[in-house]
Amino acid sequence: MAARSKLWRRDTQAAWLFLLPSLVLFIMFIAIPVIAAFMISFTEWDLFNPMKFVGFGNYTKLFNDDIFKKVMGNTAYFVLASVPLQMAFGLAIALVLNRNIKGQTFFRIAYFLPVVTSTVAAALVWSWLFNSNFGIINALLQMAGVTNPPKWLASTKWAMPAVIVVSVWQNVGYAMVLFLAGLQNIRTDIYDAAALDSARGWKRLWFITLPMLSPTTFFVLIISIIGSFQVFELVFIMTKAGPANATNTLVYYIYQNGFQFYQMGYASAAAMILFAIVLVATLIQYRMQDRWVHYG
Amino acid sequence: MKKLLSLSLISALMMMGPAHAESNLVFAYWGDPAELPPFEQIVSDYEAANPDVHIQVQHAPWSGYFTRLDAQLAAHAGPDVFFITNVPAYAARHQLEPLDDYIKKSDFPIDEYNKGALQIHSLKGEPFSIPRDDAPEALYYNKDAFDKAGLAYPDGSWDWDDMRDAAMKLTDASNGRTSRYGLVMESNDWPTWIMQNGGNIFDDPITPTKFIMGEPAATEAVQFLGDLINKDKVMPSFQELDQSGGTTQMFVSGQAAMAITNAARLGSFADADFNWAVAPLPHGRDGTRVNRSGGAGFGMNAFSDKKDVAWKFMQFLCGEAGQTIFASAKAAAVPAMVGNPNVRAAFKAPFGDVFLDESKVGRNYPNFPGYVDITNLYIQPALDLVWSGEQDANTAISAIEENVTKRLADSK
Numbered sequence: 001m002a003a004r005s006k007l008w009r010r011d012t013q014a015a016w017l018f019l020l021p022s023l024v025l026f027i028m029f030i031a032i033p034v035i036a037a038f039m040i041s042f043t044e045w046d047l048f049n050p051m052k053f054v055g056f057g058n059y060t061k062l063f064n065d066d067i068f069k070k071v072m073g074n075t076a077y078f079v080l081a082s083v084p085l086q087m088a089f090g091l092a093i094a095l096v097l098n099r100n101i102k103g104q105t106f107f108r109i110a111y112f113l114p115v116v117t118s119t120v121a122a123a124l125v126w127s128w129l130f131n132s133n134f135g136i137i138n139a140l141l142q143m144a145g146v147t148n149p150p151k152w153l154a155s156t157k158w159a160m161p162a163v164i165v166v167s168v169w170q171n172v173g174y175a176m177v178l179f180l181a182g183l184q185n186i187r188t189d190i191y192d193a194a195a196l197d198s199a200r201g202w203k204r205l206w207f208i209t210l211p212m213l214s215p216t217t218f219f220v221l222i223i224s225i226i227g228s229f230q231v232f233e234l235v236f237i238m239t240k241a242g243p244a245n246a247t248n249t250l251v252y253y254i255y256q257n258g259f260q261f262y263q264m265g266y267a268s269a270a271a272m273i274l275f276a277i278v279l280v281a282t283l284i285q286y287r288m289q290d291r292w293v294h295y296g
Numbered sequence: 297m298k299k300l301l302s303l304s305l306i307s308a309l310m311m312m313g314p315a316h317a318e319s320n321l322v323f324a325y326w327g328d329p330a331e332l333p334p335f336e337q338i339v340s341d342y343e344a345a346n347p348d349v350h351i352q353v354q355h356a357p358w359s360g361y362f363t364r365l366d367a368q369l370a371a372h373a374g375p376d377v378f379f380i381t382n383v384p385a386y387a388a389r390h391q392l393e394p395l396d397d398y399i400k401k402s403d404f405p406i407d408e409y410n411k412g413a414l415q416i417h418s419l420k421g422e423p424f425s426i427p428r429d430d431a432p433e434a435l436y437y438n439k440d441a442f443d444k445a446g447l448a449y450p451d452g453s454w455d456w457d458d459m460r461d462a463a464m465k466l467t468d469a470s471n472g473r474t475s476r477y478g479l480v481m482e483s484n485d486w487p488t489w490i491m492q493n494g495g496n497i498f499d500d501p502i503t504p505t506k507f508i509m510g511e512p513a514a515t516e517a518v519q520f521l522g523d524l525i526n527k528d529k530v531m532p533s534f535q536e537l538d539q540s541g542g543t544t545q546m547f548v549s550g551q552a553a554m555a556i557t558n559a560a561r562l563g564s565f566a567d568a569d570f571n572w573a574v575a576p577l578p579h580g581r582d583g584t585r586v587n588r589s590g591g592a593g594f595g596m597n598a599f600s601d602k603k604d605v606a607w608k609f610m611q612f613l614c615g616e617a618g619q620t621i622f623a624s625a626k627a628a629a630v631p632a633m634v635g636n637p638n639v640r641a642a643f644k645a646p647f648g649d650v651f652l653d654e655s656k657v658g659r660n661y662p663n664f665p666g667y668v669d670i671t672n673l674y675i676q677p678a679l680d681l682v683w684s685g686e687q688d689a690n691t692a693i694s695a696i697e698e699n700v701t702k703r704l705a706d707s708k
Binding site: 046047048049066067127128131132133134139142147149151153154155156242243244245256259260261262 | 366367389390391471472473474532533535536539540668672673676677678680681683684686699
């Protein structure tokens with residue numbers, strides 16, 4: 001008995017030792033800042049003058065802030081459009097590339113390349129493609145007979161779709177790689193059994209592949225939603241939240257308030273709201289997973 | 297043996313240390329490549345005269361400069377001396393060192409500077425930075441393009457409509473694509489046009505009490521600019537201009553026949569492979585001549601731990617020595633130290649008289665601590681709608697009146 005507990009203690013010590021590096025980083029760069037931001041969100045603070053406690057003042061101000069409402073709407077628009085698109089395309093590409101087609105490796109690399117490309121460089125190139133006067137996208141549209149193509153990043157209607165296109169282009173490869181890994185984990189004997197029951201084509205996809213892939217789908221969904229809520233660089237480079245705040249999203253608005261207007265309390269309150277939204281969205285996903293996620 | 301080796305190593309390391317006390321100053325500025333030589337010359341001249349001071353330079357283009365500076369200052373770090381605009385906002389946040397005492401202690405000739413410029417480099421009458429230049433705009437034009445179109449060159453007699461007519465004749469568009477625009481201008485120059493039309497943004501640029509940009513004199517001017525973009529299609533949208541490298545790139549590459557910008561471009565345009573000249577800014581329809589006043593200046597970081605060394609460098613940088621170098625540079629800056637005859641004499645830039653004349657009709661743009669927030673949150677988004685042609689100026693600006701008025705009251 002005594003020997004066992006000694007061994008146990010030694011194991012625990014070793015475990016802590018291994019955890020220590022990431023734990024220290026987590027506490028320093030995540031836990032402490034999050035707690036600090038939570039406390040700052042109840043104050044008025046410009047970084048230079050002493051903090052002033054204002055209770056829920058920042059939160060009530062946020063809920064009466066027209067720009068914040070617009071920002072929330074923009075963020076919802078971005079998430080609801082980009083998450084389904086990048087998942088659908090990611091899955092479709094993964095299904096095609098999971099077969100033994102010619103140039104499989106080439107296509108896998110080609111689709112994954114945007115993920116490892118610098119966001120800033122990609123966003124810059126895309127904004128040239130979208131340029132309303134000399135951009136190639138409008139040149140193609142005009143060749144196809146569109147007489148009055150959109151002004152893209154200069155238009156309040158089309159700026160957000162343009163940002164979404166770039167975001168989907170950039171993230172589709174990541175979803176694809178995860179789906180590919182999920183597909184390769186599906187045991188072939190299940191397919192063999194299905195073949196005996198003459199399940200082929202769409203039936204096979206719907207009744208075997210998708211249910212067996214659901215843990216991966218669940219993971220991709222959560223990662224994509226969290227990632228989409230935090231969109232920043234694309235907006236920063238492509239539109240600077242313009243025109244007329246049409247592409248101002250939550251994280252950009254937090255940045256604006258914090259580091260352009262030096263309203264740390266207000267920015268922290270908005271950050272807390274982002275945190276709450278992501279938390280609730282993720283909790284709902286976890287609750288719902290019993291209904292559709294099958295851990296084979 | 298081992299001990300001996302390490303001992304000699306330590307002593308060798310000790311000998312490599314500095315022979316005398318050295319100061320490291322960090323100096324930050326922005327600028328196009330053509331604008332950098334005077335900064336570099338000032339740094340090397342100062343280092344040559346003061347061997348105990350080493351100046352470390354942080355340079356960034358205009359577009360990225362303030363992102364970095366703001367982050368550095370927010371962390372109570374950053375350069376000791378830096379190039380700066382929007383001085384009241386930085387001063388109100390206590391990021392800039394107040395300069396009154398330094399000026400008095402060292403008898404710095406502050407009276408020799410342009411009064412209007414000094415005003416916007418101060419907060420509540422106390423100077424927080426020393427103005428480097430006055431940055432009035434002028435009209436650069438491509439002479440070859442004018443000759444080809446058979447148009448008379450612009451002169452001081454032009455009003456808005458003369459400029460617009462010329463821009464329309466100089467614009468080259470076919471198949472929905474514009475290969476040459478008649479005109480480009482800086483995206484933040486719109487207040488000049490409002491003032492030329494007898495309007496303004498606030499009742500006072502430094503101590504505002506009322507937002508008056510909704511008055512017809514102002515909205516008419518904003519609409520005029522919006523129409524140049526969307527109706528006449530003689531000017532690119534500011535977003536497109538930004539992507540195409542700004543006024544400099546558009547004018548030098550021949551993609552714009554006229555450019556309204558400041559004297560710093562004299563250097564950038566020197567290599568253009570066509571003939572060009574500079575004319576006064578067109579005046580308002582009733583003959584009102586207004587130009588923007590006040591350029592950038594140099595301030596000292598309130599968190600610097602070498603303020604005395606920094607001020608000594610600033611006296612060189614901002615005083616007669618530095619001003620002479622800036623005034624005589626190829627990418628000239630209309631000097632702020634206009635009361636100093638040597639500086640004035642050094643300003644021999646081509647078309648220098650045009651810029652000095654424009655400097656005389658300079659008026660200040662809004663410059664008070666809350667203005668950065670108000671423009672970013674309200675005015676700029678409203679203007680975006682006009683520049684994109686989605687709303688007319690009157691609708692867009694009246695929609696923000698209430699919010700700006702509230703924000704203005706809050707910022708006091």
